[in-house]
Amino acid sequence: NKRAQIIDGKKIAAQLRKEVKESVTLLKATHGVAPGLAVVIVGDRQDSAQYVRMKRRAATEAGFHSVDVALPESSTEAEVLDAVARLNTDSKVHGILVQLPLPSHMNEGRVLAAISVDKDADGFAALNVGKLCLRGGEEPSAVACTPVGCLELLERSNVVIAGKRAVVVGRSNIVGMPVAALLQAKDATVTVVHSKTKNISKIVREADIVVAAVGQAQFVKGSWLKPGAVVVDVGTNFIPDASRKSGRRLVGDVDFASASRVASKITPVPGGVGPMTIASLLKNTLRLAEAAVSRDNKPLTRVSS
Amino acid sequence: NKRAQIIDGKKIAAQLRKEVKESVTLLKATHGVAPGLAVVIVGDRQDSAQYVRMKRRAATEAGFHSVDVALPESSTEAEVLDAVARLNTDSKVHGILVQLPLPSHMNEGRVLAAISVDKDADGFAALNVGKLCLRGGEEPSAVACTPVGCLELLERSNVVIAGKRAVVVGRSNIVGMPVAALLQAKDATVTVVHSKTKNISKIVREADIVVAAVGQAQFVKGSWLKPGAVVVDVGTNFIPDASRKSGRRLVGDVDFASASRVASKITPVPGGVGPMTIASLLKNTLRLAEAAVSRDNKPLTRVSS
Numbered sequence: 001n002k003r004a005q006i007i008d009g010k011k012i013a014a015q016l017r018k019e020v021k022e023s024v025t026l027l028k029a030t031h032g033v034a035p036g037l038a039v040v041i042v043g044d045r046q047d048s049a050q051y052v053r054m055k056r057r058a059a060t061e062a063g064f065h066s067v068d069v070a071l072p073e074s075s076t077e078a079e080v081l082d083a084v085a086r087l088n089t090d091s092k093v094h095g096i097l098v099q100l101p102l103p104s105h106m107n108e109g110r111v112l113a114a115i116s117v118d119k120d121a122d123g124f125a126a127l128n129v130g131k132l133c134l135r136g137g138e139e140p141s142a143v144a145c146t147p148v149g150c151l152e153l154l155e156r157s158n159v160v161i162a163g164k165r166a167v168v169v170g171r172s173n174i175v176g177m178p179v180a181a182l183l184q185a186k187d188a189t190v191t192v193v194h195s196k197t198k199n200i201s202k203i204v205r206e207a208d209i210v211v212a213a214v215g216q217a218q219f220v221k222g223s224w225l226k227p228g229a230v231v232v233d234v235g236t237n238f239i240p241d242a243s244r245k246s247g248r249r250l251v252g253d254v255d256f257a258s259a260s261r262v263a264s265k266i267t268p269v270p271g272g273v274g275p276m277t278i279a280s281l282l283k284n285t286l287r288l289a290e291a292a293v294s295r296d297n298k299p300l301t302r303v304s305s
Numbered sequence: 306n307k308r309a310q311i312i313d314g315k316k317i318a319a320q321l322r323k324e325v326k327e328s329v330t331l332l333k334a335t336h337g338v339a340p341g342l343a344v345v346i347v348g349d350r351q352d353s354a355q356y357v358r359m360k361r362r363a364a365t366e367a368g369f370h371s372v373d374v375a376l377p378e379s380s381t382e383a384e385v386l387d388a389v390a391r392l393n394t395d396s397k398v399h400g401i402l403v404q405l406p407l408p409s410h411m412n413e414g415r416v417l418a419a420i421s422v423d424k425d426a427d428g429f430a431a432l433n434v435g436k437l438c439l440r441g442g443e444e445p446s447a448v449a450c451t452p453v454g455c456l457e458l459l460e461r462s463n464v465v466i467a468g469k470r471a472v473v474v475g476r477s478n479i480v481g482m483p484v485a486a487l488l489q490a491k492d493a494t495v496t497v498v499h500s501k502t503k504n505i506s507k508i509v510r511e512a513d514i515v516v517a518a519v520g521q522a523q524f525v526k527g528s529w530l531k532p533g534a535v536v537v538d539v540g541t542n543f544i545p546d547a548s549r550k551s552g553r554r555l556v557g558d559v560d561f562a563s564a565s566r567v568a569s570k571i572t573p574v575p576g577g578v579g580p581m582t583i584a585s586l587l588k589n590t591l592r593l594a595e596a597a598v599s600r601d602n603k604p605l606t607r608v609s610s
């Protein structure tokens with residue numbers, strides 16, 4: 001009974017962060033600019049606060065300029081919009097991330113739409129999504145971090161994507177849909193399944209590459225997989241586990257125990273996609289900073305050309 | 306040997322145009338506004354000229370204000386951009402269409418990008434594509450006409466889309482990609498196949514709904530279809546036909562003779578998707594005009610509420 005090779009997200013993310021750090025050093029040396037990442041957090045959800053701490057630490061380690069805006073739960077939408085507007089005009093900030101979810105008394109879509117497209121570190125702007133889905137036009141300034149992380153995992157594990165069948169389980173704006181667009185751009189033949197899909201297990205069995213982003217603990221079973229399939233598990237779900245002090249355990253959207261006996265390669269949870277998301281955020285912000293530098297230098301280039 | 310029911314695009318398009326005309330009458334009566342459609346044509350390609358004539362006739366018949374801008378083949382890109390800029394600020398024009406292809410000495414992407422998103426009658430703007438692909442956010446101001454036409458054909462033929470498997474053959478920006486997004490938004494489970502896909506016939510056989518937009522004459526064969534599948538043929542290809550005076554004949558991307566023996570419903574070529582494209586263009590422009598009217602009326606509404 002062969003076991004799948006584990007795709008080590010921690011290791012790949014560390015490598016990616018190292019590459020980003022090197023580019024930051026170069027950007028500082030050549031242009032005197034450090035990529036600036038601003039994180040806006042509203043309220044004091046534990047999970048959000050922890051995630052923001054991790055982002056800040058990773059940004060600082062990579063040599064970024066890091067800005068934190070923490071607003072109380074009781075803030076008005078106008079106050080959050082104000083904070084975003086200030087960051088939009090702050091020339092030291094190249095990427096802005098508003099930590100979701102926002103308190104329920106504000107409109108997330110409106111707040112996200114207020115972020116300048118040039119500083120859309122999360123790649124959530126409709127304009128960027130359009131550019132992602134269109135072939136052959138302008139590149140988006142950024143693409144959603146978790147999907148980009150999934151593709152990095154595949155490519156850095158030497159998984160061939162072109163010509164393969166990929167099934168994406170889930171079609172959310174922040175994971176499933178952009179993952180599907182990225183896989184298709186890499187010439188996979190992509191099927192997207194969702195809550196209205198019948199016979200999901202049969203469709204998953206057609207796939208050479210399965211990306212699970214469904215938000216249901218251990219949803220995809222080993223018995224659904226084509227032998228040798230590559231599995232990327234985006235899920236982060238807690239299930240009860242009496243053997244743990246916390247009483248719970250983090251699991252993915254894939255049933256790892258059974259899937260790892262059928263797949264050829266698989267990402268674990270934790271330690272798979274999770275670490276890639278922050279690494280991709282840094283890379284996105286680096287790119288935005290590089291784009292800002294090249295915009296600033298453009299008039300000069302034009303005159304001299 | 307049962308034959309597929311023919312989906313009559315001419316009849317459905319006529320019905321759609323009639324509905325548009327009724328809405329135009331209403332818009333004129335209540336707001337004194339006729340939807341304005343501007344078509345920009347550069348050069349004198351025969352096919353483009355004929356298509357533009359058909360658009361103009363349909364627009365006039367539906368009660369539209371119709372503007373034609375015909376520029377010589379020798380025009381510069383700057384002249385075309387100028388024409389678009391003038392139409393952008395013309396309050397009588399609600400939809401602008403630049404007939405493609407443009408002469409090779411100009412950049413199509415740049416010209417299309419110059420059209421105001423509010424007047425993007427073809428739904429080609431990246432912002433509109435992004436809104437199409439994102440779930441639950443703002444509606445796009447328009448969606449590409451041929452894809453919208455395909456969906457109208459399915460819905461007006463009472464084809465159930467939700468929960469069905471759909472295969473889209475082709476992934477172009479103007480047909481395949483937006484058709485796939487529309488089908489997925491209607492809760493189909495969509496697979497997009499393209500030139501890098503292996504085993505296309507096997508994938509097509511999984512589909513309850515097949516949309517062929519591949520640009521290859523009679524590409525999809527009856528033997529590829531699941532019995533009872535619904536087939537939408539977007540293709541417009543000419544093949545040699547000695548029995549015709551013109552020496553050629555228009556055929557689709559589906560081999561109609563064999564497919565119509567396996568499918569339950571099928572669109573013919575000509576008389577299927579073709580007539581729907583212009584009807585959808587009129588509907589798009591009507592919607593843009595309605596949106597412009599409601600934007601113009603907004604301050605008033607705000608003050609009085």
Ligand SMILES: NC(=O)C1=CN([C@@H]2O[C@H](COP(=O)(O)OP(=O)(O)OC[C@H]3O[C@@H](n4cnc5c(N)ncnc54)[C@H](OP(=O)(O)O)[C@@H]3O)[C@@H](O)[C@H]2O)C=CC1
Pocket residue numbers: 146169170171172173174175176193194195196197200212213214215216234235236237253273274277
């Ligand atoms: N590791 C990381 O950094 C990140 C991890 N995540 C994790 O990834 C997972 C997905 O996140 P997200 O995309 O935001 O989740 P959403 O809840 O936004 O989307 C879930 C998707 O799965 C589909 N779905 C839900 N239930 C079923 C079902 N029973 N059968 C088939 N499809 C179903 C939904 O379909 P429909 O559209 O029809 O409702 C929807 O498209 C979660 O576990 C989340 O915690 C998310 C972001 C980052």
Ligand SMILES: NC(=O)C1=CN([C@@H]2O[C@H](COP(=O)(O)OP(=O)(O)OC[C@H]3O[C@@H](n4cnc5c(N)ncnc54)[C@H](OP(=O)(O)O)[C@@H]3O)[C@@H](O)[C@H]2O)C=CC1
Pocket residue numbers: 451474475476477478479480481498499500501502505518519520521539540541542558578579582
């Ligand atoms: N009735 C109407 O109003 C309209 C009709 N049309 C017609 O629709 C058809 C498609 O148009 P359009 O989308 O613009 O065409 P494009 O040439 O832009 O796109 C064709 C698509 O088909 C794919 N493809 C090409 N050859 C193969 C093959 N052998 N196997 C699998 N996939 C293949 C291409 O794949 P890849 O991406 O990998 O290159 C591409 O995605 C044409 O016949 C066109 O005339 C178009 C617009 C309007």
